[in-house]
Amino acid sequence: MKNHLTISSQSFSISSEETFNNTWPYKPHFKEIAGFKMHYVDEGQGEVILALHGESTWGYLFRHLIASLSSDHRVIVPDHMGFGKSETPQDRSYLLQDHIENLEQFVLDLDLKGITLVMHDFGGPVGMGLAIRHPNRIKRIISTNGPTPLGQPGLVDALMKNGATSPWFSWIFKAYEKGILEQVLGQLDYNILSTLKLNGFENNDLITETWLQAYRTPFKTPEHTLGAIGWAKGFAEGAHQFEPVEAVTAKELSKKPALAIWGMADKTLQPEHFLPLFSEAFPNGKIHRLEGVGHYSLEDAPGEIALLIKAFLKN
Structure with a gap:
């Protein structure tokens, strides 16, 4: 594996000190993980909250949550x-199993314990991979x-049904068949808004120049889009x-306090397919349905x- 000292600075697309007009005012931290430098935020003290983003976002998605929770908790956002x-x-692949491996090393290196996982999009299966291990x-x-995949028998069926009607997944399969998937996602610097909108948020007042820059800048060149391309x-x-799980581990995890907060206007990960899987995995888990809220809840x-998470953390 490459030592990080030999990796070109061009493999970073955002300056470590960039705050996007102070909407991201958090001190940057870096840890070498499996031959690359992983950036993370580490704010506050107390019980650990580990927040995991998905496609095509980054820790910026949790900026408000960091501000809300870091007064009483240690909030870590890689x-x-x-x-x-x-x-x-x-020179790497960007598959689920790669991200699980990276997250595992990150958590072990920091020796994080008593973790509350907060997971969005593919951060879900990555975080559950860590939990299973x-x-x-x-x-x-x-x-x-x-x-929250935990060996549920209906997982594959739910993924197939969701993929057949989800605009995002439908586009992925069609673009791949046409041979244009990498070409289109390689231009995320220019089409990030259409990509985010296809996945889905309902509040168009979010769209400011600063907000767009925060989500565009990670994908400055086609070379910087390998993460987004690899996931799709x-x-x-x-x-x-998906991380395999033994029955004894699934049973142990199923007893953990669990909460699903789901934007019910999510067309990418449709609630009718994924909330039943959450209930299968966590029979005593709580579900809060947010009407009129999209995928990027x-x-x-x-x-x-x-507020929902703060209340749940008291359990």
Whole structure:
């Protein structure tokens, strides 16, 4: 593996000190993980909250949650390899199993324990991969429009039904068949708004120049889009591997306090397919349905989500 000192600075697309007009005022931290530099925010003290983003976002998605929770908790928000302020190595694959491996090393290196997972989008299966490997390090599980695979028998069927009607997944499969998936996602610097909108947020007042710059800048060149391409391409090729789970581990995790907060206008991860899977995995879990809130629920309803999480953390 490459030593990070030999990796070109061009593998970073955002300056480590960039605040996007002080909408991201958090001190940057970096840790070398599997040959690349992973960026993360580490704010506050107390019980650990580990927030995991998905496609095509980065830690910026949790900016309001960090501000709300870091007064009483230690909030840690990493950027996955190829996203946000983390490096984008050119010689790696960007599949689910890669992100699970990276997150595991990150958590072990920081020796994080008593973790409350907050997961969005593909942060869900990445976080659940960590939980399956290290259930003793997990205290609570919170899904914010993020799947929570835990060996449920209906998982594959739900994924197929969702993929058949989801605009985002339908586009992925068609673009892959036409051979244009990498070309289009390689231009995320220019088409990030249409990509985010296809996945879905309902509050168009979010769209300011600063907001767009925050989500555009990680994908400055085609070389910086390998993370986004790898996640989409992995679905088209069936290359993602969900973490296998033994019955005893699934049972242990199923007893953890669990909360699903779901934007019900989510067309990317449709609630009728994924909320039943959450209930299967966590029979005693709580579900809060947010009407009129889209896939990027943490953008549409950050205040409401923060209040729900604060209340849940008292359990």
